[in-house]
Amino acid sequence: MHKSLLSASLFALALAAPLAHAFDAGDIIVRAGAITVAPKASSSSVKVDQGPLAGTNLGGKATMDNDTQLGLNFAYMLTNNIGIELLAASPFEHDVNLKGTGLGAANGKLGTLKHLPPTLSVVYYPLDNKSPFQPYVGAGINYTWIYDENLSSEAKSAGFSNFKAKNSWGLAFQVGADYMLTDNIMLNAQMRYIDIDTRATVENDAVAPGTRAKVDVGVDPFVYMVGLGYKF
Template identity: 35%
Template sequence: MNQYLLAAAVGAALVSGTAMAQDFKEGDWLVRARVVHLDAANKNSDPAVPVSINNKTLPEVDFTYFFNKNLAAELILTVPQKQTVSLGGAPIGTLKHLPPTLTLQYHFDAPGFKPYVGAGINFTRFSSVNLPAPLDIKRNSWGGALQVGVDIPVAKDMYFNIDVKKVFIKTDVTDAGAKIDTFKVDPLLVGVGLGWKF
């Protein structure tokens, strides 16, 4: 039922947004606030070390700067997120991660709505790692990010946003300093929110 309501809301926004749609231009800023669901891939290089983290819903804020009406850069931010770490499905500890992401986007010309695609880089910092000794993880991760989304005008300089990202995050799991696994979080992030153009 929720899916049908969301589809109806998007359809109504598309219809009502046609008259309000305006091209972005050089120097425009678009600031968005989203609610994002994180769905972790939880892949392990060694199946004998089945490390995983939980899925969760989290807040996200991003800042987009337009170089022209089609090309933009987006900085995606959140607060450090606490996750439960499990081994074989059983909780063994917790950690926090902070994953700022920078993407370069192309915004397509379309009547009534503004679809875009993006690609960029993610840096994730793991902190407050609480695992049973002698287990530990590498604290920093660099990886790519892919993005697709759409901005639908709902009022003057206000947009309803749907955004999907695939972010590549991994860390080494160690036992007494020796690497025993490469854990790939590689989450799919699905978000909805509102954006304001300045």
């Protein structure tokens, strides 16, 4: 008798409890959390490309540090399993450093730059939408807008000026997972690889009038984000 009552009570509780249902066609998903851009920053050597020393190879390479900001995702489900997603974030800021160049004054912190990396992707959720755990994969296109390049005080005192970096188009790939806490609220974790290539240039009339150096940088960061999401 007691076992029958316990079984009946559990069955009634299961019926009464809300199911954490995942995604349906037409759902809008908003996610927010901490997002870190970790550049690999493989670069060419630093070369003089303008001025009387044009063609001089200064050697060395450029590096960039990590930065963490507020990340945002906006997704729209085309079907129960396929959606389109836009990645946005507050502006990232990175230190740009030069090391190993033949021009000693160029080594060290060159300056800082900011960028915004909007990325539009198609994402695929392979599991049935009744599962509260929803892993996914995605691929898309990234545009990285680089702006607000500023030289360090050390670089300025060494005669450098007019620090610039080019914007970038590239492919982006991602893996991630949502875990539905309720029918609308979810935990999210994701990792991306984004193809970002830029060319940075800087001038130095103190070396010789009209001198400009360039370096090609494969930023190619891994991007990590953890946060919460809400399904509308």
